[in-house]
Amino acid sequence: MKVSIVGASGYTGVELIRILSFHKKVSLNQIVSRQFAGKRLRSVFPHFSKSRYEDLIFDEEVDLNSSDIYFLCLPHEPSLELVKQLSEKGKKVIDLSASYRIKNKNVYPEYYGFEHKYPELLEKAVYGLPEIFREKIKKANIVANPGCYPTATLMAVYPAVKEGVISEDKIVVNALSGISGAGRGLKQQFHYPEAFGNSYAYNPVKHRHTPEMEDVIKAISGKDIKVRFTPHIIPVSRGMIATVIFETDLNKDQLVELYRLEYRYEPFVRIISRPPQIKDLIGSNFCDIYVDFDSKTGQAVVISGIDNLGKGASSQAVQNMNIVLGFNEEEYLKDISLSSILFP
Structure with a gap:
């Protein structure tokens, strides 16, 4: 399975790259960052040198056809639009923004400052907390990764x-x-x-x-x-x-x-x-x-x-990916902890 990460140079995007570097059942196909477009992963983040994806080059634009599943690590409004575009292509999406988390579309103007233009997709999106909604996630094409x-x-x-x-x-x-x-x-x-x-x-x-x-x-x-x-x-x-x-x-x-x-x-x-x-x-x-x-x-x-970047974001997104793609839910997630020695 081919995977794209959009917004790959932010904290959640980089954490996704770290986790997916160990995941042998998927291939990271595209990383997107307008800020670092044209640069290799290892040149922007040297700790990925000698790693599986060190030579991946950041793209400026998303290729809507290149991957099977897309992680969106973007602000809310860009995600709102990109989920729509990817959905029309029949792609599976795990959205780390809040654009599809809340079923009541009337909440968005008050709390997020924009009108939700796609209530039909909002209805289809599944809230991605596996311990509560696992069975729905299995059938989902749009997973709204929780905050x-x-x-x-x-x-x-x-x-x-x-x-x-x-x-x-x-x-x-x-x-x-x-x-x-x-x-x-x-x-x-x-x-x-x-x-x-x-x-x-x-x-x-x-x-x-x-x-x-x-x-x-x-x-x-x-x-x-x-x-x-x-x-x-x-x-x-x-x-x-x-x-x-x-x-x-x-x-x-x-x-x-x-x-x-x-x-x-x-x-x-x-x-x-x-x-x-x-x-x-x-x-x-x-x-x-x-x-x-x-x-x-x-x-x-x-x-x-x-960990707000782990279960609160990126590793939970991979947990959701595992469920959506029919993998073992624990696949490559049990041994990704970082030693507390690194965080004195």
């Missing part, structure tokens, strides 16, 4: 939502993200002197990932459960921790058992006995989940950890 914050949050809340054990129609989420979640674009607050030793919340009342989470939760439960979401930036390159709090009548033992049963066959979910740590997850496709209960407040406390 990193929604992945961490939904993995933490899914068993409770599915089984209807949340007492109130509200969950509270506080999440911490590495700086790479903002992409490679130059912004003052992400320059080293600004980011080092600093941490802050942003968009605490109206974050664009909130309707994505609520949309999926409603698809699971049939209920309008509101998400009170606050994201924070922390001074690390990559990684994400989400703390989810909700009212429940279950005790700790019952909650832990619920989560263990729900995720017992999931190859990339680990139910752990202490809160997750970012260094255990860097470069991997794992989601670590810790489940506890605060008897004083009657609230469940579920903490999930992922």
